[in-house]
Amino acid sequence: MCTAATYKTKDFYMGRTLDYEFSYGEQIAITPRNYEFDFRFAGKIKSHYALIGMAFVAEGYPLYYDAVNEKGLGMAGLNFVGNAAYEEALPEDETEVSQVAQFEFIPWILTQCATVAEAREKLATMRLTGTAFSEQLPTAQLHWIIADKDSCIVVESMKDGLHVYDNPVGVLTNNPPFPSQMFALNNYAGVSRKQPESTFAGVLQLDAYSRGMGGMGIPGDLSSQSRFVKVAFTKLNSISGEEEDESVSQFFHILGSVDQQRGCCEVTEGKYEITIYTSCCNTAKGIYYYTTYDNHQITAVDMHAENLDSDQLICYPLLSKGEVRWQNK
Numbered sequence: 001m002c003t004a005a006t007y008k009t010k011d012f013y014m015g016r017t018l019d020y021e022f023s024y025g026e027q028i029a030i031t032p033r034n035y036e037f038d039f040r041f042a043g044k045i046k047s048h049y050a051l052i053g054m055a056f057v058a059e060g061y062p063l064y065y066d067a068v069n070e071k072g073l074g075m076a077g078l079n080f081v082g083n084a085a086y087e088e089a090l091p092e093d094e095t096e097v098s099q100v101a102q103f104e105f106i107p108w109i110l111t112q113c114a115t116v117a118e119a120r121e122k123l124a125t126m127r128l129t130g131t132a133f134s135e136q137l138p139t140a141q142l143h144w145i146i147a148d149k150d151s152c153i154v155v156e157s158m159k160d161g162l163h164v165y166d167n168p169v170g171v172l173t174n175n176p177p178f179p180s181q182m183f184a185l186n187n188y189a190g191v192s193r194k195q196p197e198s199t200f201a202g203v204l205q206l207d208a209y210s211r212g213m214g215g216m217g218i219p220g221d222l223s224s225q226s227r228f229v230k231v232a233f234t235k236l237n238s239i240s241g242e243e244e245d246e247s248v249s250q251f252f253h254i255l256g257s258v259d260q261q262r263g264c265c266e267v268t269e270g271k272y273e274i275t276i277y278t279s280c281c282n283t284a285k286g287i288y289y290y291t292t293y294d295n296h297q298i299t300a301v302d303m304h305a306e307n308l309d310s311d312q313l314i315c316y317p318l319l320s321k322g323e324v325r326w327q328n329k
């Protein structure tokens with residue numbers, strides 16, 4: 001499972017958790033403006049917006065899980081198992097629109113679009129194909145969240161075509177499809193950050209004996225529908241200072257509300273899903289912050305500290321070992 005969220009204070013932030021039972025060996029990858037993208041069907045793009053994000057680098061190619069470009073447009077791919085269905089690639093002369101393999105969808109959009117509005121235009125003239133990157137890396141079943149500081153959409157490629165939905169909460173998890181996830185919020189219309197009134201029945205005066213009782217009913221399990229509700233409530237009620245430190249700290253608390261602890265979700269005998277990493281990107285500044293399961297210290301990589309006119313990928317391995325800061329020895 002995974003969860004993605006957006007958050008706006010003075011700047012706009014976007015990030016995700018990646019929950020899984022093993023890691024591919026992903027890294028922070030910065031793709032500078034002159035790295036040549038050789039798209040499977042759509043040709044080469046030699047000069048483009050620079051990207052920063054989390055990627056598994058295979059044969060020198062950044063297979064992005066989530067990324068942001070220098071214009072402040074961000075995108076993340078999350079599992080959508082059982083619902084994702086892609087197009088078959090057609091011979092070039094049989095299609096008018098650009099064909100894009102699912103593994104190159106993030107670079108396709110982020111190298112060329114500065115805003116969600118521009119991404120929507122690209123989406124209207126493309127076919128997303130199920131083409132695998134390689135035999136060892138078969139097609140992933142994903143759906144995507146795309147956001148800038150003003151709007152947010154979800155893209156789902158299903159048997160009945162490519163859907164593009166407005167996302168007014170700025171949150172995405174996994175199954176079921178996005179419209180169902182949103183609909184489920186109706187079940188929680190009564191929850192609140194405020195203490196409940198005693199409205200159970202006129203004859204009973206019930207007591208709010210603890211703080212936080214307005215949120216009673218919000219699910220706490222790790223299913224994707226439950227995480228959607230939990231993180232939507234947390235995000236939409238979030239209050240923080242506007243400054244960078246306060247915003248980033250709050251962002252990690254938002255995604256922390258759906259953190260997965262080893263042992264609570266068994267996927268196969270003896271294998272447990274955990275939150276491998278949590279990310280938070282300041283989309284305006286191009287800074288990628290992250291924590292890992294064992295390293296709670298927020299670590300950051302700034303794309304603008306690199307030569308963005310280069311043509312070579314720049315990678316930073318995840319710092320995944322935690323450190324205790326001793327105070328008395």
Ligand SMILES: C[C@H](CCC(=O)NCCS(=O)(=O)O)[C@H]1CC[C@H]2[C@@H]3CC[C@@H]4C[C@H](O)CC[C@]4(C)[C@H]3C[C@H](O)[C@]12C
Pocket residue numbers: 001002018019020024056063064065077078079080081102103132133137138139140141142174175
């Ligand atoms: C496993 C992850 C989702 C985690 C998740 O959601 N786990 C809950 C399971 S569940 O929701 O409960 O069922 C997803 C998210 C992004 C994916 C990569 C995207 C690029 C690339 C695409 C290629 O085609 C295949 C290889 C590739 C490196 C992908 C590997 C893997 O697929 C990644 C890491």
